[in-house]
Amino acid sequence: MQTMVETRNLRKTYNRADGSTIEAVKGVDLEIRQGEIFSLLGPNGAGKTTTISMISGLVTPTEGDATIGGFSITRQAMEAKRLMGFVPQEIALYPELSARQNLAFFGRMYGLGGKSLSRRVDELLEFVDLAHRQKDRIDTFSGGMKRRINLAAGLLNSPPLIYMDEPTVGIDPQSRRRILDTVKTLRDEQGMTVLYTTHLMEEAEELSDRVGIMDHGEIIAMGTQDELTQQVGEEDRLEITTGAQNVGEALIERMQQEIAGVTRVLYNPPEQIGDNGSESTPARLTVFAKRGRTALPQIIQTLDAAGIDIQSVEVLEPDLEAVFLALTGRALRD
Ligand SMILES: Nc1ncnc2c1ncn2[C@@H]1O[C@H](COP(=O)(O)OP(=O)(O)OP(=O)(O)O)[C@@H](O)[C@H]1O
Ligand SMILES: [Mg+2]
CATH class of the missing domain: 3.40.50.300 (P-loop containing nucleotide triphosphate hydrolases)
Structure with missing residues (x-):
């Protein structure tokens, strides 16, 4: 390529x-x-x-x-x-001009004009789905609409x-x-x-x-x-919700030792949420495992045998968040 x-x-x-x-x-x-x-x-x-x-x-x-x-x-x-077309982070449009006038203005800056400019503006207003608002001033547009006109402006010269x-x-x-x-x-x-x-x-x-x-x-x-x-390895993350109030160190230890692929098990107790702590999230077991789906049956069996009920299971594959976390030690959202 x-x-x-x-x-x-x-x-x-x-x-x-x-x-x-x-x-x-x-x-x-x-x-x-x-x-x-x-x-x-x-x-x-x-x-x-x-x-x-x-x-x-x-x-x-x-x-x-x-x-x-x-x-x-x-x-x-x-x-x-x-x-190259540009769609900058800061919106660059003339607030007192209409959507159509803005696009025509930027089109002329690219050296377009006449019928071909007019046709291109029609096409792009249609493409960003704002043809019905073309005569309205930009300062009457929502933030999202302005962004779409900004995008259309970046496409004018094809x-x-x-x-x-x-x-x-x-x-x-x-x-x-x-x-x-x-x-x-x-x-x-x-x-x-x-x-x-x-x-x-x-x-x-x-x-x-x-x-x-x-x-x-x-x-x-x-x-x-x-x-x-x-790059960060092939560990999946299994999120298991449970009604169990505790699972015990011994069980966690045993899962880590005995189930092929499992590297780490974390237990998070229920969390109080809502205005006065009236509601709570379920307790959660997070299991890190290589080939999480393969390890899953044995994980379920082990929890079952220990009398731990399972409310839901989710297998999450490694994502970009995990990559960023592994490389920087920080979450992307911080
Ligand atoms: N014109 C400037 N003069 C001085 N410092 C600048 C200038 N522009 C950017 N910086 C600094 O350079 C660094 C990188 O800024 P930049 O805007 O490229 O980041 P960014 O990844 O686009 O961030 P954001 O997600 O907030 O847009 C920042 O520390 C910023 O303060
Ligand atoms: Mg930026």
Whole structure:
């Protein structure tokens, strides 16, 4: 598969107002292939926006370079930028203009005009499902609608590559769903390459062909989701809810020793929830096991024989959250 974006030792050091400096991006090497959705996943401040701002030529790298379709963003900026649509993290629309006027304005900036511009605007309003609101001013739109117009603006010049910087932050669930579906449509029906950033594991998991996990200015892991989860081993997590008030150290010990694949068993007592502790969550046994499904029958048998009732069982495969946890010792959500 052909390479769409490649970065080499991309670095950015910002000067702060107080005279100090911050290394926002510390030597990023990544490769994005044509026709894939590539997500940069990382917590706030990881360096995602700085990285894609350098890739798209909005921020000059302190060191290193990126190529888009073979064109260097530092030395062949015109050619490189022509291949790329932008959907920035901050919404960039004119509040007092209508949706249609905004798109027409940005279209003219890309050198479009006349009937072909008008047709492209129609197409995109239709695509983001806002044709019925095209004459309304942007400042009367909801956050989610603004995001969708922002997305349409990034598609005006029909680029083969689009980047979207956390396009679902702070919007309602329906708009979020639409945007995620739109991203997949761009890849599946138009063969576009998408560079997507998010701090949400669920989004990266749903969308990505490949993921780069970013933390403190560095890509700490990169690959398909399978490749990434294999890095942390193949332990599944079994979540078992039970009515038992306690399971006892001896039983836990025995499960860890005797059941093939089981590495660790944790018991979490019921937790009081609700206003006055009127309700509680069930007690929970968490079992870490290699090939969790294979180990499951023996786990159930053992609990059964010990008189521990089982209310539900869930087998969770290793996910990106587990990868981030293993590599950084922190949860992605923190
Ligand atoms: N223009 C700037 N001047 C100084 N420091 C900056 C500037 N832009 C970003 N930074 C710093 O660089 C680091 C990385 O920021 P960046 O915006 O790239 O992170 P991010 O991963 O996009 O975070 P978020 O999820 O919050 O958008 C942060 O510590 C940030 O404060
Ligand atoms: Mg950002």
